[in-house]
Amino acid sequence: MAPAITLAAEAPKLSAANTGFMLICSALVMLMTPGLAFFYGGMVRVKSTLNMLMMSFISLGIVTILWVLYGFSMAFGTDSGSLIGWNSDWVGLTGVDKGELWGTYNIPLLAFMVFQLMFAIITPALISGALADRVKFSAWALFIALWATIVYFPVAHWVWGEGGWAFDMGVIDFAGGTAVHINAGAAALGVILVIGKRVGFKRDPMRPHSLPLVMLGAGLLWFGWFGFNAGSWLGNDDGVGTLMFVNTQVATAAAMLAWLAYEKIRHGAFTTLGAASGAVAGLVAITPAGGSVTPMGAIAVGAIAGVLCAMAVGLKYKFGYDDSLDVVGVHLVGGIAGSILIGFFASGKGQSDATGVFYGDHTFDQLWKQLAGVGGVLAYSLIVSAILAFVLHKTIGMRVSEDEEVAGIDQAEHAETAYDFSGAGGGAAKTAVTAPVAAAASKKVDA
Amino acid sequence: MKLITAVVKPHRLDEIKEALQAFGVHGLTVTEASGYGRQRGHTEVYRGAEYTVDLVPKIRIEVLVEDDDAEQLVDVVVKAARTGKIGDGKVWSVPVETAVRVRTGERGPDAL
Numbered sequence: 374m375a376p377a378i379t380l381a382a383e384a385p386k387l388s389a390a391n392t393g394f395m396l397i398c399s400a401l402v403m404l405m406t407p408g409l410a411f412f413y414g415g416m417v418r419v420k421s422t423l424n425m426l427m428m429s430f431i432s433l434g435i436v437t438i439l440w441v442l443y444g445f446s447m448a449f450g451t452d453s454g455s456l457i458g459w460n461s462d463w464v465g466l467t468g469v470d471k472g473e474l475w476g477t478y479n480i481p482l483l484a485f486m487v488f489q490l491m492f493a494i495i496t497p498a499l500i501s502g503a504l505a506d507r508v509k510f511s512a513w514a515l516f517i518a519l520w521a522t523i524v525y526f527p528v529a530h531w532v533w534g535e536g537g538w539a540f541d542m543g544v545i546d547f548a549g550g551t552a553v554h555i556n557a558g559a560a561a562l563g564v565i566l567v568i569g570k571r572v573g574f575k576r577d578p579m580r581p582h583s584l585p586l587v588m589l590g591a592g593l594l595w596f597g598w599f600g601f602n603a604g605s606w607l608g609n610d611d612g613v614g615t616l617m618f619v620n621t622q623v624a625t626a627a628a629m630l631a632w633l634a635y636e637k638i639r640h641g642a643f644t645t646l647g648a649a650s651g652a653v654a655g656l657v658a659i660t661p662a663g664g665s666v667t668p669m670g671a672i673a674v675g676a677i678a679g680v681l682c683a684m685a686v687g688l689k690y691k692f693g694y695d696d697s698l699d700v701v702g703v704h705l706v707g708g709i710a711g712s713i714l715i716g717f718f719a720s721g722k723g724q725s726d727a728t729g730v731f732y733g734d735h736t737f738d739q740l741w742k743q744l745a746g747v748g749g750v751l752a753y754s755l756i757v758s759a760i761l762a763f764v765l766h767k768t769i770g771m772r773v774s775e776d777e778e779v780a781g782i783d784q785a786e787h788a789e790t791a792y793d794f795s796g797a798g799g800g801a802a803k804t805a806v807t808a809p810v811a812a813a814a815s816k817k818v819d820a
Numbered sequence: 821m822k823l824i825t826a827v828v829k830p831h832r833l834d835e836i837k838e839a840l841q842a843f844g845v846h847g848l849t850v851t852e853a854s855g856y857g858r859q860r861g862h863t864e865v866y867r868g869a870e871y872t873v874d875l876v877p878k879i880r881i882e883v884l885v886e887d888d889d890a891e892q893l894v895d896v897v898v899k900a901a902r903t904g905k906i907g908d909g910k911v912w913s914v915p916v917e918t919a920v921r922v923r924t925g926e927r928g929p930d931a932l
Contacts, residue, residue, distance in 0.1 A: 578871050580864065580866050580869075580871050581866055636865070636868070639868065640865045640868060640870070641865075642865055644865055644866070644867075646866050646867055647867065650867060683867075683868070686867045686868060687867075687868045687869075690869070699867060
Protein backbone atom coordinates (compact mmCIF):
# COMPACT_ATOMS: atom_id res chain seq x y z
CA MET A 374 0.00 0.00 0.00
CA ALA A 375 0.99 3.59 -0.57
CA PRO A 376 3.32 5.15 1.99
CA ALA A 377 1.83 7.58 4.48
CA ILE A 378 1.31 11.17 3.42
CA THR A 379 3.04 13.38 5.97
CA LEU A 380 1.40 16.76 5.85
CA ALA A 381 1.88 18.33 9.26
CA ALA A 382 2.63 17.32 12.80
CA GLU A 383 -0.99 17.67 13.93
CA ALA A 384 -3.08 14.52 14.32
CA PRO A 385 -5.18 13.58 11.30
CA LYS A 386 -8.89 14.32 11.43
CA LEU A 387 -11.57 12.36 9.67
CA SER A 388 -12.14 13.70 6.17
CA ALA A 389 -15.71 13.30 4.97
CA ALA A 390 -14.59 13.72 1.35
CA ASN A 391 -11.93 11.02 1.51
CA THR A 392 -14.19 8.72 3.50
CA GLY A 393 -16.97 9.10 0.95
CA PHE A 394 -14.47 8.49 -1.84
CA MET A 395 -13.22 5.33 -0.17
CA LEU A 396 -16.69 3.92 0.44
CA ILE A 397 -17.59 4.48 -3.22
CA CYS A 398 -14.30 2.91 -4.30
CA SER A 399 -15.03 -0.09 -2.06
CA ALA A 400 -18.42 -0.52 -3.70
CA LEU A 401 -16.80 -0.27 -7.16
CA VAL A 402 -14.30 -2.99 -6.28
CA MET A 403 -17.10 -5.15 -4.91
CA LEU A 404 -18.80 -4.98 -8.33
CA MET A 405 -15.68 -6.41 -9.95
CA THR A 406 -16.33 -9.85 -8.47
CA PRO A 407 -19.75 -10.34 -10.10
CA GLY A 408 -18.21 -8.68 -13.19
CA LEU A 409 -15.48 -11.31 -13.14
CA ALA A 410 -18.16 -13.98 -12.74
CA PHE A 411 -19.78 -12.86 -16.01
CA PHE A 412 -16.43 -12.45 -17.73
CA TYR A 413 -15.59 -16.05 -16.89
CA GLY A 414 -19.18 -17.33 -17.14
CA GLY A 415 -19.51 -16.34 -20.77
CA MET A 416 -16.26 -18.06 -21.68
CA VAL A 417 -17.26 -21.54 -20.54
CA ARG A 418 -19.58 -23.98 -22.26
CA VAL A 419 -23.32 -23.78 -21.56
CA LYS A 420 -23.26 -26.76 -19.22
CA SER A 421 -20.95 -25.12 -16.68
CA THR A 422 -22.08 -21.50 -16.75
CA LEU A 423 -23.63 -21.46 -13.28
CA ASN A 424 -20.71 -23.21 -11.65
CA MET A 425 -18.38 -20.58 -13.09
CA LEU A 426 -20.57 -17.78 -11.78
CA MET A 427 -20.81 -19.44 -8.37
CA MET A 428 -17.07 -20.00 -8.02
CA SER A 429 -16.62 -16.22 -8.02
CA PHE A 430 -19.77 -15.38 -6.10
CA ILE A 431 -19.04 -17.72 -3.19
CA SER A 432 -15.88 -15.76 -2.46
CA LEU A 433 -18.06 -12.79 -1.48
CA GLY A 434 -19.47 -14.99 1.29
CA ILE A 435 -16.47 -16.91 2.53
CA VAL A 436 -13.73 -14.29 2.41
CA THR A 437 -15.90 -11.56 3.95
CA ILE A 438 -16.41 -13.61 7.08
CA LEU A 439 -12.76 -14.71 7.32
CA TRP A 440 -11.55 -11.14 6.79
CA VAL A 441 -13.64 -9.84 9.67
CA LEU A 442 -12.71 -12.77 11.90
CA TYR A 443 -8.93 -12.74 11.41
CA GLY A 444 -7.86 -11.88 7.86
CA PHE A 445 -7.57 -8.12 8.31
CA SER A 446 -5.55 -8.68 11.45
CA MET A 447 -3.19 -11.08 9.65
CA ALA A 448 -2.67 -8.77 6.69
CA PHE A 449 -2.45 -5.36 8.33
CA GLY A 450 -1.78 -6.01 12.03
CA THR A 451 1.54 -5.46 13.81
CA ASP A 452 4.34 -7.15 11.89
CA SER A 453 6.08 -10.26 13.09
CA GLY A 454 9.27 -11.32 11.31
CA SER A 455 8.36 -9.41 8.11
CA LEU A 456 6.07 -12.33 7.27
CA ILE A 457 2.74 -11.89 9.02
CA GLY A 458 0.76 -9.37 11.03
CA TRP A 459 -1.52 -9.65 14.04
CA ASN A 460 -3.66 -7.32 16.14
CA SER A 461 -6.05 -8.87 18.61
CA ASP A 462 -8.25 -5.75 18.66
CA TRP A 463 -9.06 -6.43 15.03
CA VAL A 464 -10.04 -10.06 15.51
CA GLY A 465 -13.76 -9.97 14.81
CA LEU A 466 -13.30 -6.16 14.85
CA THR A 467 -14.04 -6.38 18.55
CA GLY A 468 -11.74 -3.54 19.59
CA VAL A 469 -12.44 -1.17 16.71
CA ASP A 470 -14.37 2.04 17.27
CA LYS A 471 -16.41 3.42 14.39
CA GLY A 472 -14.57 6.76 14.53
CA GLU A 473 -11.08 5.25 14.81
CA LEU A 474 -8.82 6.45 11.99
CA TRP A 475 -6.54 4.31 9.84
CA GLY A 476 -2.96 5.17 10.82
CA THR A 477 -1.96 8.62 9.68
CA TYR A 478 -4.74 8.78 7.09
CA ASN A 479 -7.92 10.72 7.55
CA ILE A 480 -10.30 7.87 6.80
CA PRO A 481 -11.86 5.46 9.31
CA LEU A 482 -10.07 2.18 9.93
CA LEU A 483 -13.33 0.48 9.00
CA ALA A 484 -13.27 2.17 5.57
CA PHE A 485 -9.75 0.88 4.94
CA MET A 486 -10.73 -2.54 6.26
CA VAL A 487 -13.72 -2.87 3.93
CA PHE A 488 -11.79 -1.53 0.91
CA GLN A 489 -9.10 -4.13 1.45
CA LEU A 490 -11.77 -6.77 1.99
CA MET A 491 -12.90 -6.34 -1.62
CA PHE A 492 -9.35 -7.11 -2.81
CA ALA A 493 -9.25 -10.20 -0.64
CA ILE A 494 -12.55 -11.34 -2.20
CA ILE A 495 -11.65 -10.98 -5.85
CA THR A 496 -8.17 -12.52 -5.64
CA PRO A 497 -9.23 -16.14 -5.00
CA ALA A 498 -12.14 -15.64 -7.40
CA LEU A 499 -9.58 -14.86 -10.13
CA ILE A 500 -8.06 -18.33 -9.69
CA SER A 501 -11.33 -20.06 -10.56
CA GLY A 502 -11.04 -19.26 -14.26
CA ALA A 503 -8.24 -21.78 -14.59
CA LEU A 504 -10.33 -24.52 -12.99
CA ALA A 505 -13.47 -24.25 -15.09
CA ASP A 506 -15.77 -27.22 -15.65
CA ARG A 507 -14.15 -29.73 -13.32
CA VAL A 508 -13.84 -28.85 -9.61
CA LYS A 509 -16.20 -29.94 -6.84
CA PHE A 510 -17.92 -26.90 -5.41
CA SER A 511 -17.37 -28.02 -1.82
CA ALA A 512 -13.66 -28.55 -2.47
CA TRP A 513 -13.46 -25.12 -4.11
CA ALA A 514 -15.13 -23.46 -1.12
CA LEU A 515 -12.71 -25.12 1.26
CA PHE A 516 -9.81 -24.20 -1.02
CA ILE A 517 -10.82 -20.53 -0.96
CA ALA A 518 -10.95 -20.49 2.85
CA LEU A 519 -7.55 -22.18 3.21
CA TRP A 520 -5.88 -20.30 0.37
CA ALA A 521 -7.01 -16.92 1.68
CA THR A 522 -5.64 -17.83 5.11
CA ILE A 523 -2.34 -19.39 4.09
CA VAL A 524 -1.53 -17.41 0.94
CA TYR A 525 -3.50 -14.20 0.46
CA PHE A 526 -3.45 -12.75 3.99
CA PRO A 527 0.33 -13.23 4.41
CA VAL A 528 1.14 -12.01 0.88
CA ALA A 529 -1.01 -8.90 1.35
CA HIS A 530 1.01 -8.28 4.50
CA TRP A 531 4.34 -8.69 2.69
CA VAL A 532 3.38 -6.23 -0.01
CA TRP A 533 1.21 -3.67 1.76
CA GLY A 534 1.58 -4.22 5.50
CA GLU A 535 4.04 -2.06 7.39
CA GLY A 536 6.98 -4.31 8.23
CA GLY A 537 6.27 -6.77 5.42
CA TRP A 538 9.50 -7.72 3.59
CA ALA A 539 8.47 -6.48 0.15
CA PHE A 540 7.01 -3.28 1.60
CA ASP A 541 10.20 -2.56 3.53
CA MET A 542 12.40 -3.35 0.55
CA GLY A 543 10.60 -0.70 -1.50
CA VAL A 544 8.83 -2.97 -3.96
CA ILE A 545 6.18 -0.86 -5.69
CA ASP A 546 2.78 -2.49 -6.01
CA PHE A 547 0.29 0.33 -6.12
CA ALA A 548 -2.94 -1.64 -6.19
CA GLY A 549 -2.14 -5.31 -6.42
CA GLY A 550 -0.10 -6.43 -9.42
CA THR A 551 1.90 -8.61 -7.08
CA ALA A 552 -0.47 -9.31 -4.21
CA VAL A 553 -3.52 -9.86 -6.41
CA HIS A 554 -2.66 -10.78 -10.00
CA ILE A 555 0.70 -12.55 -9.77
CA ASN A 556 -0.55 -14.19 -6.60
CA ALA A 557 -3.76 -15.48 -8.23
CA GLY A 558 -2.07 -16.39 -11.52
CA ALA A 559 0.68 -18.38 -9.83
CA ALA A 560 -1.87 -20.12 -7.61
CA ALA A 561 -3.92 -21.03 -10.69
CA LEU A 562 -0.87 -22.60 -12.29
CA GLY A 563 -0.06 -24.52 -9.10
CA VAL A 564 -3.57 -25.92 -8.80
CA ILE A 565 -4.02 -27.00 -12.41
CA LEU A 566 -0.67 -28.77 -12.41
CA VAL A 567 -2.09 -30.89 -9.59
CA ILE A 568 -5.68 -31.47 -10.67
CA GLY A 569 -5.07 -31.91 -14.39
CA LYS A 570 -6.91 -31.12 -17.58
CA ARG A 571 -10.55 -31.01 -18.50
CA VAL A 572 -11.90 -34.14 -20.15
CA GLY A 573 -11.43 -33.57 -23.87
CA PHE A 574 -8.85 -30.77 -23.56
CA LYS A 575 -7.28 -30.10 -26.97
CA ARG A 576 -9.72 -32.61 -28.51
CA ASP A 577 -13.27 -31.31 -28.00
CA PRO A 578 -14.35 -27.85 -29.06
CA MET A 579 -14.64 -25.67 -25.94
CA ARG A 580 -15.62 -22.35 -27.42
CA PRO A 581 -17.16 -19.63 -25.23
CA HIS A 582 -20.93 -19.97 -25.01
CA SER A 583 -21.72 -16.24 -24.71
CA LEU A 584 -19.39 -13.48 -25.79
CA PRO A 585 -21.96 -10.83 -24.85
CA LEU A 586 -21.66 -12.04 -21.23
CA VAL A 587 -17.88 -11.82 -21.54
CA MET A 588 -18.18 -8.22 -22.76
CA LEU A 589 -20.61 -7.36 -19.98
CA GLY A 590 -18.18 -8.80 -17.45
CA ALA A 591 -15.17 -7.03 -18.97
CA GLY A 592 -17.09 -3.74 -18.93
CA LEU A 593 -18.00 -4.16 -15.26
CA LEU A 594 -14.40 -5.04 -14.46
CA TRP A 595 -13.08 -1.96 -16.26
CA PHE A 596 -15.60 0.24 -14.41
CA GLY A 597 -14.92 -1.31 -11.02
CA TRP A 598 -11.18 -1.14 -11.59
CA PHE A 599 -11.25 2.65 -11.18
CA GLY A 600 -12.15 2.01 -7.56
CA PHE A 601 -9.53 -0.71 -7.29
CA ASN A 602 -6.75 1.54 -8.59
CA ALA A 603 -7.69 5.14 -7.79
CA GLY A 604 -8.89 4.14 -4.31
CA SER A 605 -5.57 2.57 -3.42
CA TRP A 606 -4.09 5.95 -2.53
CA LEU A 607 -6.65 6.03 0.28
CA GLY A 608 -7.70 9.58 -0.39
CA ASN A 609 -7.66 12.24 -3.02
CA ASP A 610 -5.80 15.15 -1.43
CA ASP A 611 -2.77 15.34 -3.70
CA GLY A 612 -3.68 14.08 -7.16
CA VAL A 613 -1.95 10.69 -7.07
CA GLY A 614 -5.30 8.90 -7.04
CA THR A 615 -6.38 10.96 -10.02
CA LEU A 616 -3.17 10.16 -11.91
CA MET A 617 -3.92 6.53 -11.19
CA PHE A 618 -7.46 6.92 -12.55
CA VAL A 619 -6.12 8.48 -15.77
CA ASN A 620 -3.41 5.85 -16.19
CA THR A 621 -5.95 3.09 -15.67
CA GLN A 622 -8.02 4.34 -18.58
CA VAL A 623 -5.03 5.02 -20.83
CA ALA A 624 -3.24 1.71 -20.29
CA THR A 625 -6.43 -0.29 -20.73
CA ALA A 626 -7.19 1.40 -24.03
CA ALA A 627 -3.64 0.81 -25.26
CA ALA A 628 -3.71 -2.85 -24.24
CA MET A 629 -7.04 -3.48 -25.96
CA LEU A 630 -5.74 -1.96 -29.19
CA ALA A 631 -2.46 -3.85 -28.94
CA TRP A 632 -4.20 -7.20 -28.41
CA LEU A 633 -6.52 -6.55 -31.35
CA ALA A 634 -3.64 -5.55 -33.61
CA TYR A 635 -1.72 -8.68 -32.66
CA GLU A 636 -4.77 -10.82 -33.39
CA LYS A 637 -5.45 -9.19 -36.72
CA ILE A 638 -1.89 -9.84 -37.86
CA ARG A 639 -1.66 -13.31 -36.37
CA HIS A 640 -5.17 -14.70 -36.91
CA GLY A 641 -6.79 -12.37 -39.40
CA ALA A 642 -9.67 -10.97 -37.34
CA PHE A 643 -10.44 -8.40 -34.65
CA THR A 644 -12.28 -10.59 -32.16
CA THR A 645 -14.66 -9.60 -29.39
CA LEU A 646 -12.94 -11.93 -26.96
CA GLY A 647 -9.65 -10.29 -27.92
CA ALA A 648 -10.99 -6.82 -27.12
CA ALA A 649 -12.29 -7.97 -23.73
CA SER A 650 -9.12 -9.90 -22.93
CA GLY A 651 -6.85 -7.06 -24.02
CA ALA A 652 -8.71 -4.64 -21.78
CA VAL A 653 -8.33 -6.96 -18.80
CA ALA A 654 -4.64 -7.48 -19.57
CA GLY A 655 -4.13 -3.71 -19.56
CA LEU A 656 -6.02 -3.31 -16.30
CA VAL A 657 -3.90 -6.02 -14.70
CA ALA A 658 -0.61 -4.52 -15.91
CA ILE A 659 -1.35 -0.94 -14.88
CA THR A 660 -2.51 -2.01 -11.42
CA PRO A 661 0.98 -2.09 -9.87
CA ALA A 662 2.45 0.60 -12.14
CA GLY A 663 -0.22 3.28 -12.43
CA GLY A 664 0.92 5.34 -9.45
CA SER A 665 4.49 5.67 -10.67
CA VAL A 666 4.32 6.13 -14.44
CA THR A 667 3.22 9.05 -16.62
CA PRO A 668 0.25 8.68 -19.00
CA MET A 669 2.74 8.08 -21.85
CA GLY A 670 4.36 5.42 -19.67
CA ALA A 671 0.89 3.94 -19.16
CA ILE A 672 0.46 3.63 -22.92
CA ALA A 673 3.74 1.71 -23.09
CA VAL A 674 2.83 -0.53 -20.15
CA GLY A 675 -0.60 -1.28 -21.64
CA ALA A 676 0.62 -1.92 -25.17
CA ILE A 677 3.46 -4.20 -24.06
CA ALA A 678 1.20 -6.14 -21.71
CA GLY A 679 -1.49 -6.45 -24.40
CA VAL A 680 0.87 -8.10 -26.85
CA LEU A 681 2.60 -10.27 -24.23
CA CYS A 682 -0.69 -11.60 -22.86
CA ALA A 683 -2.08 -12.23 -26.36
CA MET A 684 1.01 -14.30 -27.07
CA ALA A 685 0.89 -16.03 -23.67
CA VAL A 686 -2.64 -17.42 -23.96
CA GLY A 687 -1.43 -19.89 -26.57
CA LEU A 688 1.18 -21.38 -24.22
CA LYS A 689 -1.28 -23.79 -22.63
CA TYR A 690 -1.72 -25.62 -25.93
CA LYS A 691 2.03 -25.71 -26.39
CA PHE A 692 2.90 -26.95 -22.92
CA GLY A 693 -0.26 -28.97 -22.35
CA TYR A 694 -1.49 -27.52 -19.04
CA ASP A 695 -5.20 -26.73 -19.05
CA ASP A 696 -5.54 -23.14 -17.86
CA SER A 697 -9.17 -23.11 -18.98
CA LEU A 698 -9.78 -19.36 -19.21
CA ASP A 699 -6.17 -18.14 -19.30
CA VAL A 700 -5.67 -16.93 -15.74
CA VAL A 701 -1.95 -17.62 -16.16
CA GLY A 702 -1.82 -16.04 -19.60
CA VAL A 703 -3.62 -12.87 -18.58
CA HIS A 704 -3.20 -12.34 -14.82
CA LEU A 705 0.18 -13.89 -14.12
CA VAL A 706 1.82 -12.63 -17.31
CA GLY A 707 0.06 -9.25 -17.15
CA GLY A 708 0.93 -8.84 -13.47
CA ILE A 709 4.58 -9.71 -14.06
CA ALA A 710 4.74 -7.34 -17.04
CA GLY A 711 3.27 -4.42 -15.09
CA SER A 712 5.44 -5.03 -12.03
CA ILE A 713 8.66 -5.32 -13.97
CA LEU A 714 7.91 -2.39 -16.28
CA ILE A 715 7.84 -0.16 -13.18
CA GLY A 716 11.59 -0.80 -13.10
CA PHE A 717 11.81 0.86 -16.52
CA PHE A 718 9.03 3.45 -16.58
CA ALA A 719 8.76 4.79 -12.99
CA SER A 720 9.05 8.55 -13.51
CA GLY A 721 9.71 9.65 -9.94
CA LYS A 722 6.81 12.08 -10.18
CA GLY A 723 3.96 9.91 -8.97
CA GLN A 724 3.49 8.03 -5.72
CA SER A 725 7.20 8.19 -4.80
CA ASP A 726 10.50 9.51 -6.13
CA ALA A 727 11.67 6.04 -7.19
CA THR A 728 12.75 6.06 -10.83
CA GLY A 729 13.14 3.34 -13.43
CA VAL A 730 15.88 2.69 -15.98
CA PHE A 731 14.48 5.26 -18.42
CA TYR A 732 14.23 8.08 -15.84
CA GLY A 733 16.26 9.83 -13.14
CA ASP A 734 19.75 8.39 -12.73
CA HIS A 735 18.98 5.51 -15.11
CA THR A 736 19.77 2.91 -12.50
CA PHE A 737 18.51 -0.65 -12.21
CA ASP A 738 17.78 -0.28 -8.46
CA GLN A 739 14.02 -0.28 -8.74
CA LEU A 740 14.05 -3.05 -11.35
CA TRP A 741 15.87 -5.41 -8.97
CA LYS A 742 13.39 -4.64 -6.23
CA GLN A 743 10.49 -5.33 -8.57
CA LEU A 744 12.03 -8.63 -9.66
CA ALA A 745 12.50 -9.66 -6.03
CA GLY A 746 8.85 -8.89 -5.28
CA VAL A 747 7.63 -10.76 -8.36
CA GLY A 748 9.85 -13.77 -7.71
CA GLY A 749 9.04 -14.06 -4.00
CA VAL A 750 5.28 -13.90 -4.41
CA LEU A 751 5.25 -16.09 -7.52
CA ALA A 752 7.28 -18.86 -5.90
CA TYR A 753 5.39 -18.83 -2.59
CA SER A 754 1.96 -18.78 -4.19
CA LEU A 755 2.78 -21.42 -6.80
CA ILE A 756 4.29 -23.89 -4.33
CA VAL A 757 1.87 -23.43 -1.44
CA SER A 758 -1.18 -23.48 -3.73
CA ALA A 759 0.02 -26.68 -5.40
CA ILE A 760 0.57 -28.32 -1.99
CA LEU A 761 -2.84 -27.17 -0.81
CA ALA A 762 -4.53 -28.51 -3.94
CA PHE A 763 -2.60 -31.78 -3.60
CA VAL A 764 -3.75 -32.30 -0.01
CA LEU A 765 -7.38 -31.54 -0.89
CA HIS A 766 -7.16 -33.72 -3.99
CA LYS A 767 -5.89 -36.69 -1.98
CA THR A 768 -8.35 -36.26 0.89
CA ILE A 769 -11.78 -34.95 -0.10
CA GLY A 770 -11.04 -34.94 -3.87
CA MET A 771 -10.90 -31.80 -5.96
CA ARG A 772 -12.62 -33.05 -9.11
CA VAL A 773 -16.10 -34.21 -9.99
CA SER A 774 -16.39 -37.61 -11.65
CA GLU A 775 -15.69 -37.87 -15.35
CA ASP A 776 -19.35 -38.67 -16.07
CA GLU A 777 -20.49 -35.58 -14.18
CA GLU A 778 -17.95 -33.42 -15.95
CA VAL A 779 -19.07 -34.63 -19.35
CA ALA A 780 -22.77 -34.28 -18.51
CA GLY A 781 -22.19 -30.80 -17.08
CA ILE A 782 -21.02 -29.62 -13.69
CA ASP A 783 -24.04 -27.31 -13.25
CA GLN A 784 -26.46 -30.20 -12.88
CA ALA A 785 -24.10 -32.31 -10.80
CA GLU A 786 -23.04 -29.63 -8.32
CA HIS A 787 -25.86 -27.11 -8.28
CA ALA A 788 -28.99 -29.05 -9.41
CA GLU A 789 -29.67 -26.26 -11.91
CA THR A 790 -28.99 -25.33 -15.51
CA ALA A 791 -28.32 -21.83 -16.79
CA TYR A 792 -30.76 -21.74 -19.68
CA ASP A 793 -33.99 -23.46 -20.63
CA PHE A 794 -33.54 -24.75 -24.15
CA SER A 795 -36.50 -27.12 -24.09
CA GLY A 796 -38.62 -27.04 -27.21
CA ALA A 797 -42.19 -28.31 -27.62
CA GLY A 798 -42.99 -30.88 -24.94
CA GLY A 799 -39.52 -30.79 -23.42
CA GLY A 800 -38.15 -29.31 -20.22
CA ALA A 801 -38.96 -29.86 -16.57
CA ALA A 802 -41.37 -26.99 -16.03
CA LYS A 803 -44.54 -28.99 -15.58
CA THR A 804 -43.18 -31.38 -12.99
CA ALA A 805 -41.64 -28.56 -11.00
CA VAL A 806 -44.79 -26.44 -10.99
CA THR A 807 -47.21 -29.18 -10.02
CA ALA A 808 -45.11 -31.24 -7.65
CA PRO A 809 -42.00 -29.47 -6.39
CA VAL A 810 -41.75 -31.55 -3.22
CA ALA A 811 -42.04 -34.86 -5.03
CA ALA A 812 -39.48 -33.77 -7.57
CA ALA A 813 -37.03 -32.71 -4.88
CA ALA A 814 -37.52 -35.97 -3.00
CA SER A 815 -36.93 -38.13 -6.04
CA LYS A 816 -33.77 -36.17 -6.76
CA LYS A 817 -32.41 -37.11 -3.36
CA VAL A 818 -33.19 -40.78 -3.89
CA ASP A 819 -31.34 -40.66 -7.19
CA ALA A 820 -28.31 -39.16 -5.54
CA MET B 821 -48.51 -36.92 -55.87
CA LYS B 822 -45.01 -35.75 -55.25
CA LEU B 823 -43.19 -34.35 -52.24
CA ILE B 824 -40.85 -31.58 -53.18
CA THR B 825 -38.07 -30.92 -50.66
CA ALA B 826 -35.71 -27.98 -50.85
CA VAL B 827 -32.72 -27.46 -48.53
CA VAL B 828 -31.68 -23.89 -49.22
CA LYS B 829 -30.22 -20.71 -47.76
CA PRO B 830 -32.43 -19.25 -45.00
CA HIS B 831 -32.60 -15.77 -46.47
CA ARG B 832 -34.24 -17.06 -49.67
CA LEU B 833 -37.39 -18.13 -47.80
CA ASP B 834 -39.43 -15.05 -48.68
CA GLU B 835 -38.67 -15.27 -52.40
CA ILE B 836 -39.52 -18.97 -52.45
CA LYS B 837 -42.79 -18.39 -50.58
CA GLU B 838 -43.81 -15.67 -53.02
CA ALA B 839 -42.92 -17.83 -56.03
CA LEU B 840 -44.92 -20.75 -54.63
CA GLN B 841 -47.93 -18.52 -53.95
CA ALA B 842 -47.75 -17.09 -57.48
CA PHE B 843 -47.73 -20.66 -58.78
CA GLY B 844 -50.84 -21.48 -56.76
CA VAL B 845 -49.43 -23.60 -53.95
CA HIS B 846 -51.53 -23.19 -50.81
CA GLY B 847 -49.33 -24.56 -48.09
CA LEU B 848 -45.80 -25.49 -47.16
CA THR B 849 -43.75 -26.68 -44.21
CA VAL B 850 -40.51 -25.01 -43.16
CA THR B 851 -37.90 -26.51 -40.82
CA GLU B 852 -34.63 -25.08 -39.61
CA ALA B 853 -31.84 -27.35 -40.69
CA SER B 854 -28.07 -27.44 -40.86
CA GLY B 855 -25.63 -29.19 -43.10
CA TYR B 856 -22.91 -28.75 -45.62
CA GLY B 857 -22.17 -29.53 -49.22
CA ARG B 858 -19.00 -28.82 -51.06
CA GLN B 859 -18.45 -25.41 -49.52
CA ARG B 860 -18.07 -26.80 -45.94
CA GLY B 861 -18.30 -24.32 -43.07
CA HIS B 862 -16.13 -21.56 -41.72
CA THR B 863 -13.42 -20.96 -39.11
CA GLU B 864 -13.85 -19.05 -35.83
CA VAL B 865 -11.00 -17.83 -33.59
CA TYR B 866 -11.17 -17.55 -29.78
CA ARG B 867 -7.98 -16.21 -28.19
CA GLY B 868 -6.01 -17.72 -31.01
CA ALA B 869 -7.66 -21.15 -30.80
CA GLU B 870 -9.27 -21.93 -34.14
CA TYR B 871 -12.56 -23.79 -34.38
CA THR B 872 -13.92 -25.16 -37.62
CA VAL B 873 -17.68 -24.92 -37.85
CA ASP B 874 -18.72 -27.55 -40.41
CA LEU B 875 -22.46 -27.27 -40.37
CA VAL B 876 -24.02 -24.22 -41.96
CA PRO B 877 -27.56 -23.02 -41.15
CA LYS B 878 -30.14 -23.96 -43.79
CA ILE B 879 -33.91 -24.19 -44.12
CA ARG B 880 -35.78 -27.21 -45.36
CA ILE B 881 -38.99 -26.51 -47.26
CA GLU B 882 -41.48 -29.27 -48.03
CA VAL B 883 -44.43 -29.03 -50.40
CA LEU B 884 -46.91 -31.69 -51.56
CA VAL B 885 -48.06 -31.27 -55.17
CA GLU B 886 -49.85 -33.14 -57.90
CA ASP B 887 -47.73 -35.18 -60.29
CA ASP B 888 -48.31 -32.88 -63.27
CA ASP B 889 -47.09 -29.84 -61.42
CA ALA B 890 -43.99 -31.39 -59.89
CA GLU B 891 -41.37 -30.77 -62.56
CA GLN B 892 -42.46 -27.20 -63.15
CA LEU B 893 -42.60 -26.45 -59.42
CA VAL B 894 -39.09 -27.78 -58.86
CA ASP B 895 -37.95 -25.24 -61.44
CA VAL B 896 -39.88 -22.48 -59.69
CA VAL B 897 -38.22 -23.26 -56.36
CA VAL B 898 -34.77 -23.53 -57.89
CA LYS B 899 -35.18 -20.18 -59.61
CA ALA B 900 -36.35 -18.47 -56.42
CA ALA B 901 -33.62 -20.03 -54.28
CA ARG B 902 -30.71 -19.31 -56.59
CA THR B 903 -28.15 -16.66 -55.68
CA GLY B 904 -25.44 -18.05 -57.95
CA LYS B 905 -23.03 -18.40 -55.07
CA ILE B 906 -21.71 -21.56 -53.47
CA GLY B 907 -24.01 -23.13 -50.85
CA ASP B 908 -27.33 -22.43 -52.60
CA GLY B 909 -28.60 -25.90 -51.70
CA LYS B 910 -30.56 -28.74 -53.35
CA VAL B 911 -34.12 -29.40 -54.46
CA TRP B 912 -35.57 -32.83 -55.13
CA SER B 913 -38.91 -34.58 -55.50
CA VAL B 914 -40.06 -38.03 -54.47
CA PRO B 915 -43.34 -39.93 -55.12
CA VAL B 916 -45.92 -39.94 -52.31
CA GLU B 917 -48.37 -42.84 -51.83
CA THR B 918 -51.00 -41.24 -49.67
CA ALA B 919 -51.92 -37.84 -48.30
CA VAL B 920 -54.81 -37.20 -45.90
CA ARG B 921 -56.25 -33.88 -44.72
CA VAL B 922 -56.56 -34.46 -41.00
CA ARG B 923 -59.61 -32.18 -40.46
CA THR B 924 -61.88 -33.74 -43.12
CA GLY B 925 -60.37 -37.10 -43.92
CA GLU B 926 -60.08 -36.22 -47.65
CA ARG B 927 -57.48 -38.31 -49.47
CA GLY B 928 -55.21 -37.96 -52.46
CA PRO B 929 -55.19 -34.80 -54.59
CA ASP B 930 -58.26 -33.50 -52.70
CA ALA B 931 -56.15 -33.33 -49.55
CA LEU B 932 -53.64 -30.90 -51.03
